[in-house]
Amino acid sequence: IGMLVNALYNVVDSIFVGNGVGEIGLTAVTIAFPIMLVMMAVGMLIGVGAxxxxxxxxxxxxxxxxxxxxxxxxxxxxxxxxxxxxxxxIFLDPILRALGAEPTVLPYARVFTRIIFAGSVFMYIGFGLNNVIRAEGNPRLAMVTMLISAILNTILNPIFIFGLKMGIGGSALATVISQAVSAVWVLGHFFGRRSVLKIRLKYLRPDLDIARKIAVIGMSPFFMQLAASIVTVIYNFGLIRYGGDLAVAAMGIVNRVAMLLLMPVFGISQGAQPIIGYNYGAGQYQR
Structure with a gap:
């Protein structure tokens, strides 16, 4: 349910940006989408591995x-x-140009992506450590984490875009704030009393052996997500060449609707992972 709602708020994002900024806003968000996929890939590398x-x-x-x-x-x-x-x-403009941002779209993509980059630490914490909440046997809490972020983002988007007239920057800011609240919620759980596991200062010092194990296990979902980012870039280049900004904006909407269909599958796989891992660790292979 949490994954489905998370995909739904991406669709809602597109609705608000499309109505508040227009075609060029949707194009800018679609151009920036591969960057967000790479961020998610890194989050999955650490989150799934851990x-x-x-x-x-x-x-x-x-x-x-x-x-x-x-x-x-x-x-x-x-x-x-x-x-x-x-x-x-540092390399924001070259990255956006490499992803296919035309001069008319670049200013919008720059505003959106700069805010996303500036607040990316919240996305990494919320997205990465939420997997650990699920792994310690709290799938309902992990779902609530995603619901909080999705609902808050849906509320803030129209306020910033229409009420405060912030345009595409308002959409990015709504995303960052909702992710920040999600990150605080996750950290509050691990520092609180109800968590099975605690974040302890003595364990924050990087251990190369643990980092290597996390990376090895998380490498598969990382490359799958990275491949999705590369495919999106290729699509965007083809659409820019043969269809223009309108085609890119349309593809962005299609991608977000398609995510609604994929999220239940991702939810099942993420729900099964902690159960399989726990029983494997306990030697209950048949179970």
């Missing part, structure tokens, strides 16, 4: 190492977020 290891260690009744993995995952998330956002902000 959550799988956490499930295995909890199945082995090894809570200490599970907390070490959680601490390292948070450190890796923050490190990757600052590296990618720093590089993204």
């Amino acid at each position: 959550s799988t290891l956490v499930s295995l260690r909890l199945g082995e009744n090894n809570k200490t190492e599970a907390e070490q993995i959680l601490g390292n995952a948070l450190s890796l998330i923050i490190l990757c977020a600052f590296i990618m956002s720093g590089l993204g902000l």
Whole structure:
């Protein structure tokens, strides 16, 4: 349900941007979409890798190492977020031009992407560590995390775009704020009393062996998401060449509707992963 709602708010985003900014706004968001897919790929690299290891260690009744993995995952998330956002902000215009942004679209894509890059650490924390919440046996809480972000984003979008007249920048800001609230919610869970695992300062120091294990397990979803980003870029170039900005905007809408159909499948796979990992770690292979 959480994954489905998450995809739905992308559709709602498109509705607000389309009505508030117009065709050029939708084109700018579609041009920037591969960048967001790469961000999600990095989040999946760490989140899926860490959550799988956490499930295995909890199945082995090894809570200490599970907390070490959680601490390292948070450190890796923050490190990757600052590296990618720093590089993204420095080379923003060349990146957008390489993705096919025309001179008319570039200013809109620049405004949108700059805000997304600046607040990307919140997306990494919320998206990455939410997988660990699911892995420790709290799928309902993981769903609530996504619902909070989606509902808040849907509320803030029209306020910023129409009420405050912020245009496409308002849409990006609504996304960042909703992700920031989600990140605070996730961190509050791991620092609170109700979590099985705790974020402990002594485990935030990067451990190369744990980082390597996280990367090895998370590499498969990382490359799958990265491939989706590359395919989107190729589509955009073809659409720009043969159909123009309107075709790119239309494809952006189609992509978001298509995500609604894919999210239930992703939800099933993400729901099964903690159960399989926990039982594998406990030696319950038949189960």
